[in-house]
Amino acid sequence: MTKSTAARPSRAQSRSAARLAAVQALFQHDMKAVPTQQLLHEFHHHRLGATIDDEEFADAAYTAAEVDFFDDVVRGVIARVSDIDAAILAKLNKGWTMARLDRTMKAILRAGTYELIARADVPTSAIISEYVDVAKAFDAGREAGFVNGVLDAIAKDVRTTENGA
8 A cells, every 4th residue: 555645745835844944954053153064964864854843844745856945045045144134134124233133033034035035936925924934933923924024025126027026
């Protein structure tokens, strides 16, 4: 008897898990300045396909495409952090700095901004919705609305050709 495909996560679920893992990796990178390759290695071998915060990230959830997606987000944010931070800062209230944001919020906004800038293959609404969900996973307070507002404002600048946005 073959495994039921109903038990397999959808591509959207796999991407959601990859985004959550990317935010965790970026948080770790910000905390400890772990070199990119070492960080990716750790996540590939010890976190992807494991249980994190009581949520099962089964190996089946991470197809090669989703591991590649995770790697692209992590590498892309680290490589372009100055440009990404500038885009975020431009949308924060006057007087706010990146240092004022907690590390989790920085990781969420950086990953979302990277996707808006560099992943034209992913619809704007999907990116914003996914990172709002990531924010909710960490804290159900006002942070989700903050993420929505900042990413939406950035999207209006960088996604001018998508559906009239």
